[in-house]
Amino acid sequence: MTRTLLKGAAILSMDPSVGDHRRGDVLVDNGVLAHVGPPIEAVDCEIVDASDAIVMPGLIDAHRHLWYAGIRGDDMNATIFDLYTGSWGKLAAAFTPEDVYAFTRAGIANALDSGITTLFDWCHVINTPEHAEAAVQAHQEMRMRAVFGYGESMTQKLSPVLSDAESWRHATQLRERHFASDDARLTMALALPGLDLSTPETTRTDIAAARAMNVPMSFHLGVPMGPPPNLSIKRLVEYGLLGSDMSFAHCCNTTAEEFRMLADHGGHAISCPSCDASLNLGASPSRRMRENGLAPCFGADAVSAGSGDLFEEARLGLCIERSDYGLDRFARGEAVVAHGDRITTRQALEAVTSVAAHSCWLGDRVGTLTPGKRADLILLRASDSNLWPASNLLDTVVSSAHCGNVDAVMIDGDFVKRDGSLVGVDTAAIRADLVHARDRLYAAADYDGIEPTLARLGSQPSGH
Numbered sequence: 497m498t499r500t501l502l503k504g505a506a507i508l509s510m511d512p513s514v515g516d517h518r519r520g521d522v523l524v525d526n527g528v529l530a531h532v533g534p535p536i537e538a539v540d541c542e543i544v545d546a547s548d549a550i551v552m553p554g555l556i557d558a559h560r561h562l563w564y565a566g567i568r569g570d571d572m573n574a575t576i577f578d579l580y581t582g583s584w585g586k587l588a589a590a591f592t593p594e595d596v597y598a599f600t601r602a603g604i605a606n607a608l609d610s611g612i613t614t615l616f617d618w619c620h621v622i623n624t625p626e627h628a629e630a631a632v633q634a635h636q637e638m639r640m641r642a643v644f645g646y647g648e649s650m651t652q653k654l655s656p657v658l659s660d661a662e663s664w665r666h667a668t669q670l671r672e673r674h675f676a677s678d679d680a681r682l683t684m685a686l687a688l689p690g691l692d693l694s695t696p697e698t699t700r701t702d703i704a705a706a707r708a709m710n711v712p713m714s715f716h717l718g719v720p721m722g723p724p725p726n727l728s729i730k731r732l733v734e735y736g737l738l739g740s741d742m743s744f745a746h747c748c749n750t751t752a753e754e755f756r757m758l759a760d761h762g763g764h765a766i767s768c769p770s771c772d773a774s775l776n777l778g779a780s781p782s783r784r785m786r787e788n789g790l791a792p793c794f795g796a797d798a799v800s801a802g803s804g805d806l807f808e809e810a811r812l813g814l815c816i817e818r819s820d821y822g823l824d825r826f827a828r829g830e831a832v833v834a835h836g837d838r839i840t841t842r843q844a845l846e847a848v849t850s851v852a853a854h855s856c857w858l859g860d861r862v863g864t865l866t867p868g869k870r871a872d873l874i875l876l877r878a879s880d881s882n883l884w885p886a887s888n889l890l891d892t893v894v895s896s897a898h899c900g901n902v903d904a905v906m907i908d909g910d911f912v913k914r915d916g917s918l919v920g921v922d923t924a925a926i927r928a929d930l931v932h933a934r935d936r937l938y939a940a941a942d943y944d945g946i947e948p949t950l951a952r953l954g955s956q957p958s959g960h
Contacts, residue, residue, distance in 0.1 A: 498909060498910070500906075503543055503547070504545065506550045508551070511532075513866075515533070517534070518889075521533070522865065524906065532866070550875070550889060553864055554862065554874050555610070556615065557795050558743070558745075559714070559766045562607075563619060563631070565600070566602065571774075571775065576776070579775075589650045591627065592627075596621060598932070599930065600631045600634035601929070601930075607640060611905060614640070617631070621649070623650060628667070641682070642682055643685050644682060646684065647686070667686065667705070686705065686706040688715050689715070690716065690717065718749045720748065725751060729755075730754050738761045739762070742764070745795065750765070750784070755787075755790055765793065767793065767847075770797070773816065774801040782847075786839065792817075792844070792846075794806070810845055818839060841895070870907075877901050
């Protein structure tokens with residue numbers, strides 16, 4: 497049995513019943529949070545001096561494509577339409593299982609290093625069953641809590657998405673071999689095209705497959721804005737298919753009525769602030785979510801068009817919604833004179849902790865520092881100058897924290913990062929494998945890694 501006492505920390509529990517503490521202790525007993533709050537005395541445990549740390553729940557990314565890890569930044573000048581001829585059309589179809597393994601493993605290492613303890617890996621580059629096996633192998637080797645979203649192949653994504661019962665045979669086999677326990681660190685879902693990208697018949701087949709496997713499912717939805725909304729959530733209600741086992745990412749043109757329907761059915765919606773803005777997918781949905789019964793949830797989506805830093809997503813999500821709120825009132829000749837119904841800093845941080853945990857169907861296990869939950873937590877260096885003097889703990893974290901402040905990470909009570917470095921992870925080898933896979937992929941796809949988006953669009957780089 498392993499017991500660890502984090503002594504003298506500033507504590508952001510994200511649990512209203514536990515509260516936040518200027519100085520307190522966190523006791524971890526055999527992977528479980530045993531005490532969170534005022535100082536205590538404990539025996540038979542390792543005592544860690546946390547007096548210069550802010551202890552908080554590990555960050556949770558409810559929507560991320562780990563397979564983008566090797567093409568970081570490649571789509572920063574793209575819109576979603578450019579992806580069809582770029583990172584999707586050229587690169588994704590050329591992925592080998594070895595590439596998926598290298599990119600996924602590197603993405604997990606980066607996430608852990610950044611203080612992310614749980615993520616939903618929306619893997620839609622499963623060009624063959626071997627690609628799925630390679631991704632799962634990477635997850636099994638790295639100590640992150642994750643939901644593996646088994647998706648379609650990129651060759652399917654670039655054409656009308658059709659499937660039948662046979663399409664999910666391998667997913668069913670994978671579920672039986674690797675995901676037998678729903679209490680395990682690694683669980684499974686299906687990452688489905690849904691009504692925005694497929695037919696009602698195929699969508700019915702896909703949903704039936706997920707429910708036969710007893711796994712939740714996630715969909716891309718509501719992008720880009722411009723054309724009339726597909727009203728996919730409303731149609732799912734009409735077909736009698738919408739349920740609490742569903743989450744929907746992006747939702748830029750999802751209507752208020754649909755969000756109310758989703759809330760009524762216990763489903764989940766996820767905004768991806770940086771990628772939604774960078775790729776011009778549309779307006780932030782978080783205000784519509786809040787006004788119609790859903791708590792905002794923020795995901796990083798893809799490091800090809802964002803940093804992957806969830807502190808940044810929380811901050812950007814808050815700022816975009818507040819900007820929209822103000823512009824709406826200014827347009828009516830009104831001033832913003834009180835907080836009113838603006839998104840709060842606590843809601844922004846919940847969007848990448850407690851709410852995100854529920855969006856991954858893990859809210860009973862992680863997302864808050866609540867005694868009895870799994871000990872997934874992070875320690876931020878309060879001694880870093882950007883966090884001085886941390887007078888208001890929560891507002892300091894939301895306004896100023898970044899992934900570089902993460903000094904330590906615990907998952908299931910074990911340190912996976914300590915004193916600023918990942919534990920038991922050969923980061924040099926992971927980076928070397930990533931670079932090798934990236935170079936092979938670029939060569940196979942005849943893809944220019946230097947300003948690739950500008951080259952595709954026929955533009956010239958600005959500057960001298």
